[in-house]
Structures are given as C-alpha cells and as structure tokens.
Amino acid sequence: MREKCRAFYKPLNLMVETEQIESINFDTKVLGVYMKMDGRGYHRLRMSDFEIMWSTGLQDQNGKDIYEGDIYRLTNLSLGRFSAQERYVNDVVVFIGGQFTCSNWNIRESYGEVIGNIYEHPHLLEVSHE
Numbered sequence: 001m002r003e004k005c006r007a008f009y010k011p012l013n014l015m016v017e018t019e020q021i022e023s024i025n026f027d028t029k030v031l032g033v034y035m036k037m038d039g040r041g042y043h044r045l046r047m048s049d050f051e052i053m054w055s056t057g058l059q060d061q062n063g064k065d066i067y068e069g070d071i072y073r074l075t076n077l078s079l080g081r082f083s084a085q086e087r088y089v090n091d092v093v094v095f096i097g098g099q100f101t102c103s104n105w106n107i108r109e110s111y112g113e114v115i116g117n118i119y120e121h122p123h124l125l126e127v128s129h130e
Contacts, residue, residue, distance in 0.1 A: 004055035006067055007031060008119040011049055015120060024052070051119060056093065056100040060113040067117070068095055071124045072102060074112040090115065090124050 005024075007016045016033050022042070023032035029047040037043060053069040060066055070093045091102035100107055116124045 004057075004065070004067075005052050006055075007033070007050040007052045008069075008117075009033075009035075009045070009050055012037070013119075015117070016050070018055075053117070054095065056107065058100070058107060061111055062113055064114050066093060066100070066107060066114055068093055068100065069117050069119065070114045071116045071118060071121060072107060072112050073115045074102075074105065090126075092118055092125065 004018050005021065006018050007021060008014070009016055014035070016031075016035060020034045021031060022034060024030075024047070025032075026047075030044050031047055031050055032042065032044050034042055051069065053067040056066045056068070058066045060072070066072065071090050072093050073090050091105075093100055093102060093107060095101075115121070118125070
C-alpha cells in the first residue's frame, strides 16, 4: 500500500494534493510534483521547500481524509479545560507517540470535521464562544 500525503509548497503558498505528488526521494531530498509553474507541468523540487503532511488513514464525519496539519473541529465538546459555553474547539492533527492525535483527545475517538489546515487557515485555531 502506498502511503498518502500532501505537501504545502512554501515559496508559492500552494497546497500540492496527493494525486500531484509523483515521488519523494528521501536520499536526494527531492519531491517530484505535477503543478503548473514556469510553463511546465512536472518539477523536481527541494524537500526543504515543502511541509509534508501524512494521511492518518481516517476520515472525518463528512468522509474527508484527515491529514497531519489539518485543523479538526470537535463539536459539543466536554473537555475539562474548556467552559460549558463553548460549543466546539479547533485543534491541529499531529503525530506524537506513534499515533495521530490532537492536544487533548484522540481523533479515533472523536466526532468532528476537517475545516482547513495550519498553512492555509491558521486563523481557524482561535477558540469560538458562539
């Protein structure tokens, strides 16, 4: 099975989706990607120009794939550090201790949705009191 990932290309602030990534060479530190740039469609670019986000293998409540770096919204939250008035919290999906998780809860046990990612939508990490 091929691992799924996507990558944020920092020089152009552009998300490169899974189907656009042709190869990742960890020895030469190069990504082969399909994207329109400089009049060409295929490029071999430095890995250091990307933030690579690996798939968790899970989907949110809407069937959307969940990736590392996604901002995940958990609704009807009842965690101790949040007040009763908060209806949801947004948190970042990270890989820690051999599992994908968020700061206070495991995404495998949660009911929520992907609402963006930390590279394109960092403002979504602000807590709402709606």
